[in-house]
Amino acid sequence: MRLQHASASKAPDRWTGLAVYGMQAAGRWQGCVAGDRRRLRQACLIDAATAATKMSLTAFSSSGTSMSSKCPLGFKADRKSDVEGCPLGFEPEIPEVQGGGSLILAWQVKGRKVLVVGGGEVAAGRILNLLNADAKVTVISPREGLNREVEYRIEHNQVEYFDRVFEPSDLDDPAITMVLTAVDDPAASSQIYQLCHEKHIPANIADVPPECDFYFGSVHRDGPLQIMVSTNGKGPRLAAMVRKRIAEQLPDNVGDAIKKVGQLRMRLRKVAPDIEQGPKRMLWMSRVCEAWTLEDFCAMDEADMDSLLDFYDSGGVPSLGQLQQGDEPHTTAFDGSFGFHCGI
Ligand SMILES: C[C@@]1(CC(=O)O)c2cc3[nH]c(cc4nc(cc5[nH]c(cc(n2)[C@H]1CCC(=O)O)[C@@](C)(CC(=O)O)[C@@H]5CCC(=O)O)C(CC(=O)O)=C4CCC(=O)O)c(CCC(=O)O)c3CC(=O)O
Ligand SMILES: NC(=O)C1=CN([C@@H]2O[C@H](COP(=O)(O)OP(=O)(O)OC[C@H]3O[C@@H](n4cnc5c(N)ncnc54)[C@H](O)[C@@H]3O)[C@@H](O)[C@H]2O)C=CC1
Known part of the structure; x- marks a missing residue:
């Protein structure tokens, strides 16, 4: 019987903490993979080809739950004690919770109706973000307060427009998916937030962070790539600086x-x-x-x-x-080793 411990070396940032144990018994390789659930799922993928051909792989989550249901090839499930009895042991790595952040998502507003209240500089930025995401935008703002960019959007029919101040009945349309306010009137802002809250419409109130269901962030855009930086309300200008620094590091195209x-x-x-x-x-x-x-x-x-x-x-x-150079594919099957070697 030969024992072998191999840990992933190819991409340490991704695989740190993953350990693969292989054991050769009666001429056949048995393997077990130790790590947290996320890594196990990755590990199962890594070893899919190997397992199908040469290894019988047993995988466990750190809680001892069998991973068989998560494993794409239906690896053999076994008891946690087998891992504990594994001669090399393992340290599951559990990500630390860092509360106080935001849930950063890529919200799909394509074709959905979004109401923007206000037509100044901040509204102009919001409208651009929304149009970039193919939303159907309605702007409500008295004409005399319109910023040039917002005027342009109206003139070019890129948005629907109402030349007046906000009215509560503006929220009656059940198709409204989200409301963004960018007005220079704190009383109006709070009233709009209250109404949205009652109607369960997610709202961003630009001048009142505690009354925002979500914040905007500083966004770098290059075709399908979007990078959003958030400082969670602490320093929006710094968000823009960080965004620019990140963008500078990327290849042009x-x-x-x-x-x-x-x-x-x-x-x-x-x-x-x-x-x-x-x-x-x-x-x-x-x-x-x-x-x-x-x-x-x-x-x-x-x-x-x-x-x-x-x-x-x-x-x-x-x-x-x-x-x-025109290299041809090899005909031999991929061994599934994915940068680490199990001595198979
Ligand atoms: C909480 C949040 C709510 C929200 O708006 O969603 C919010 C709130 C407030 N911003 C204020 C001020 C400024 N905001 C900017 C710029 C941006 N602000 C953005 C987002 C956010 N701003 C959300 C948090 C995001 C985060 O923290 O990461 C960006 C990233 C995205 C965007 O707006 O699209 C965009 C940069 C985009 C880019 O350039 O890439 C600048 C700089 C400038 O204009 O150049 C200033 C002036 C300088 C300063 O004050 O720092 C004030 C005070 C108003 C006052 O004092 O009256 C409030 C209210 C308060 O803090 O109380
Ligand atoms: N979140 C952010 O990134 C930032 C937020 N702000 C805040 O955002 C707000 C807007 O800023 P700006 O666009 O620079 O102001 P602005 O003065 O250029 O524009 C305000 C707009 O709101 C309209 N408006 C006012 N009352 C209204 C009502 N009841 N109904 C409909 N429209 C109404 C005005 O006609 C004008 O078009 C301010 O309160 C400011 O403090 C300012 C800078 C950045």
């Missing part, structure tokens, strides 16, 4: 690179459409993303994409350079 990855993923789904292919598809796509740099994706063209997809069946992941 990273938005295009992301579009291309989107195409690659769609084409991959055509090459491997079956639901059972899901784990292999995700594993291969993850490996490509880890092996290639952002700059590689920026440089990838249609022909590279086609050649790359030719490697999917074998599970191989060529570098961009290899693709461009």
Whole structure:
């Protein structure tokens, strides 16, 4: 019998804390993976190919719950004591809760009705954010207070417009998904918030953070890429500074690179459409993303994409350079080792 402990080394930021134990008994490899639930799910993906061919993998969550239901290939479930009895032991890594933050989401408002009250500079920024997300925007604000940008949106029919102050009946339309106020009248702001609250309409009241169901953040946009920075109300101007610093670090055409990855993923789904292919598809796509740099994706063209997809069946992941030199896919099956070695 031979014992082997292998921990992930390829991408330590992602895999720290994951341990894979392999044991060879009667000529057959038995493996168990120790780590938290998230890592176990990743581990199950990593080892999908291996398990299907060479390993019998047993996975446990840190609470001892069997992970079999989560494992794409239905790994054999067993008892936690088997892990505890594992000669190398393990330290499950449980993410620490850091309360006081916001739940950052990418809200899909496409085609939904959003009411903006106010037509000044802050409203102009809100309207742009909404139009960028394909929302149907209604603006309510007296004409004399309109900012030039808001006037432009109205003139070009990019928004629906009512030339008057807010009235409570403006909230009667059940199609209203969200309300944003940016007015220079604190009493009006609080009244609108109260009404939205009663009607369960999520609202952002620009001048009153405690009366916001959600805050805006500083957003970097490049095609499909959006990066939002929030300081949770502490320093909005700093949010903009951090956003600019992050954007400076990115390759110029990273938005295009992301579009291309989107195409690659769609084409991959055509090459491997079956639901059972899901784990292999995700594993291969993850490996490509880890092996290639952002700059590689920026440089990838249609022909590279086609050649790359030719490697999917074998599970191989060529570098961009290899693709461009015309390397052919290997015919041998992918061993599933994903950068760590289990001595199989
Ligand atoms: C809580 C929040 C609620 C919300 O608006 O959703 C909020 C609240 C308030 N902002 C105020 C002031 C300023 N806000 C900005 C700029 C931005 N403010 C944004 C978001 C947020 N602002 C939310 C928290 C987000 C976070 O903390 O991360 C950004 C990120 C996004 C956006 O607005 O789209 C956008 C930068 C976008 C970019 O440039 O990329 C500037 C700078 C400038 O205009 O250049 C100033 C002046 C300088 C200063 O005061 O710091 C005031 C005081 C008003 C007063 O004193 O009267 C309040 C109310 C209060 O704090 O009480
Ligand atoms: N959250 C944020 O990022 C920021 C918030 N603010 C706050 O946002 C608010 C708006 O700021 P600005 O756009 O610079 O002001 P602004 O004075 O340029 O615009 C206010 C707009 O609200 C309209 N308005 C006033 N009362 C109204 C009502 N009852 N119904 C409909 N429209 C009405 C005015 O006609 C005008 O178009 C201010 O209270 C300001 O303190 C200011 C800077 C940043």
